[in-house]
Amino acid sequence: MAEFMTNKKTTVFRRFDDVHIRLLLHLQDEVSALEKELLELEEAGSVRQDAAARKANVMRELRKAMAEYGKSPANTIMVTILTRPQITSSPTGPQCKQTEQATKPRTD
16 A cells, blocks of 8 residues: 555545535536426416527526536446445355445426
8 A cells, every 4th residue: 555655656636526416416406497497488388489588598508507417527426326336145156236226316
């Protein structure tokens, strides 16, 4: 371990997992608010010019937010956590299988 820590060819950076998770949660809230607004616009069924323009704007904002959400390092971290391989024993030897933790989608 000491050799690894003193090796000049090795660089270690902090990942800031907690900060990334907070940013991802904030982005989820933003997407949820935009989704709610879009549903309200669609349910109103209004064809007025201002409603159509607002709907187009909400869709643009959603597209940007979802692109950011998909690229988020925190999203990658969460996917990694949720699909962490689990080693189990079997009569033929150790087995590795993907497991997913049970999560409930947000409904708000």
